[in-house]
Amino acid sequence: MLNLRLDHSGVDISATLTSLSDYTAHLQAVRSSGGYEALEASLNLPFDDQLLERVKALASEKVSPQLKYTVVVGIGGSNLGTKAVYDALLGYHDLLEPSRFPKMLFAETTDPEVLASLNSLLATLTQPEELLLVVISKSGGTTETLANFEILTAPLRDRFGSAATDRVVTITDDGSKFMQAAEAAGIAHLGMPAKVGGRYSVLAAVGLFPLLSVGLNVDQLRHGARSLMDSCLSGDNIAAKSAAALALNQADGRTINDNFFFHPELESLGKWYRQLMGESVGKQRNLDDQIVYAGITPTVSLGSTDLHSVGQLYLGGPKDKFSTFISSTKSVDITVPAGRTFPDLVPMISGKSAAAIMTAILDGTKIAYQKAGRPFMEITLDALDEQSIGAFLQFKMLEMMYLGRLLNVNSFDQPSVESYKIETKRLLQA
Ligand code: PA5
Numbered sequence: 001m002l003n004l005r006l007d008h009s010g011v012d013i014s015a016t017l018t019s020l021s022d023y024t025a026h027l028q029a030v031r032s033s034g035g036y037e038a039l040e041a042s043l044n045l046p047f048d049d050q051l052l053e054r055v056k057a058l059a060s061e062k063v064s065p066q067l068k069y070t071v072v073v074g075i076g077g078s079n080l081g082t083k084a085v086y087d088a089l090l091g092y093h094d095l096l097e098p099s100r101f102p103k104m105l106f107a108e109t110t111d112p113e114v115l116a117s118l119n120s121l122l123a124t125l126t127q128p129e130e131l132l133l134v135v136i137s138k139s140g141g142t143t144e145t146l147a148n149f150e151i152l153t154a155p156l157r158d159r160f161g162s163a164a165t166d167r168v169v170t171i172t173d174d175g176s177k178f179m180q181a182a183e184a185a186g187i188a189h190l191g192m193p194a195k196v197g198g199r200y201s202v203l204a205a206v207g208l209f210p211l212l213s214v215g216l217n218v219d220q221l222r223h224g225a226r227s228l229m230d231s232c233l234s235g236d237n238i239a240a241k242s243a244a245a246l247a248l249n250q251a252d253g254r255t256i257n258d259n260f261f262f263h264p265e266l267e268s269l270g271k272w273y274r275q276l277m278g279e280s281v282g283k284q285r286n287l288d289d290q291i292v293y294a295g296i297t298p299t300v301s302l303g304s305t306d307l308h309s310v311g312q313l314y315l316g317g318p319k320d321k322f323s324t325f326i327s328s329t330k331s332v333d334i335t336v337p338a339g340r341t342f343p344d345l346v347p348m349i350s351g352k353s354a355a356a357i358m359t360a361i362l363d364g365t366k367i368a369y370q371k372a373g374r375p376f377m378e379i380t381l382d383a384l385d386e387q388s389i390g391a392f393l394q395f396k397m398l399e400m401m402y403l404g405r406l407l408n409v410n411s412f413d414q415p416s417v418e419s420y421k422i423e424t425k426r427l428l429q430a
Helices: 014-019 022-033 041-047 049-062 080-090 091-094 113-122 145-160 177-184 205-213 218-234 239-251 264-281 311-316 356-370 386-407 417-430
Strands: 001-006 069-073 104-108 132-135 168-171 186-194 256-262 281-287 291-296 297-302 321-329 376-381
Touching: 001 022, 001 239, 001 281, 001 386, 014 022, 014 239, 014 356, 022 041, 022 218, 022 386, 041 218, 041 386, 049 186, 049 205, 069 113, 069 145, 069 205, 080 091, 080 104, 080 205, 080 386, 091 104, 104 297, 113 145, 113 321, 132 145, 132 205, 145 417, 168 205, 177 186, 186 205, 218 239, 218 386, 239 321, 239 376, 239 386, 256 264, 264 297, 264 386, 281 297, 311 356, 321 356, 356 376, 376 386
Parallel strands: 069 104, 069 132, 132 168, 168 186, 256 297, 256 321, 321 376
Antiparallel strands: 001 376, 281 291
C-alpha cells in the first residue's frame, strides 16, 4: 500500500525511534479503548462501524442518480481532507470529463466572484435533487462558512422553497449549537466527536459523507487507514520513523519540509498535509509553557512541473530544506509513439511510456539531490486509489502525533488560528 525509504534522509533515527516507544504504547491504549476521549481519538475513526452506518444511511436518503453537484461549504480542517481525496481520485480530471456526474465543488473563502459563479451554476439546476449542499463546521462559528451557506442557500430557497432545506446536510460537533440550530431548522445533520480536531477529521463524517455522495469507495479508504495503523502500531512503524527523520532534520537546521508530489492530482493532498503540519507543530509555546516559536514549514511542490520553477532554488539555494518525494508505482499505460513527428528531438523518449519518463525524471532528481547534498525521504504508494490514499492520510496523521511528541508541542490545538477568527468578528461587528 505504502512504502517509506529513509536511505538518503541524512540522519540516524535509531535513538529517536527508541525514545518514542512509550508514546506508541499510549497510542495502542487509545486504539484498544475504541473511544473518543483521548487527544488522539481520531485513531479510532476508521474502526467505527456505527459511524459508517450513520453516514451510509443518510447518503441513501439524500443521494440519487439525479445528483449532479455536491457542494462542500467549509474551510480548513472541514474541507481540505475531502478535497484531497476527491481531487486525487476524480476532481483533477473534472475539466476533461465534463459529462461525468456527480462532481464536487467547494465554497471555502468568501470570494465574491467565486460565490457569484457558483450561484450562477446552481441557477441552472432544474430540480433540487441535482444538488447536495454539505455545510461543515466543527465549531459552527466560522465566519466564511456561515456567510457562504447563507449566500448559496438564499436563491435556492427562493426557487425551490422548503425542498431546498432537504438538500442541505450539516456536519459539526455532536451536540453543538450549530447542530441544535440545524435540528430546529429541520436540516439533516451528522456529528463528529469533540476531541477530533478539524485537521484529523477526514475519516469522520466530515470526509466520509461528501466523498460517498460522489461515489467514492469510503470502505476502501477506511480499510487503507486501518491497515496502515495496524502495521505501524504493531510492526514496522513508518509513521514514527518519518517523524524522527523530520525532527532530526529540523534540529540540523532544515526547517522547511518540501513535499514533492510526482502526481499533479495529489496537489490537494499536499495542501491537506500543509495544514496538518502547519497547525500541529507551528506553536508559540511548548508543552512546558515556554515560548519556543516551534515549527517546520511545510511546502508543496509538483513533479516534474516545479523542477522547472523552484528546482534551481532547491538544488542551489539555502540548505534549509528536507524533502519528501511522493510517487506511485502504478499508472495507466500511455506511450510516446515510436513513429514520431520530431524523431531527432529528445530521441531517447521514442517508444517510452509516460510512466517510464516520469520515473526517469524522479530518479534523476533524486541523484541530483544526493549530489547537491540535499537530504530527502521517499514515500511510494502502490496505486492511486481509495485504499492507498486512506493509508497515506492515516500515515501522516499518525506521523504528526509523533512529531508533536518529538518537538514537545501540542499537536492537537491551534490557538493562533482562533485569534484571527476573534479579530475578524470584532471588525465585522463594528
Ligand atoms: O484546524 C482547524 O481548527 C482550522 O483550520 C479549522 O478547521 C477551520 O478554521 C474551520 O473551522 P470549523 O470547522 O470550526 O468551521
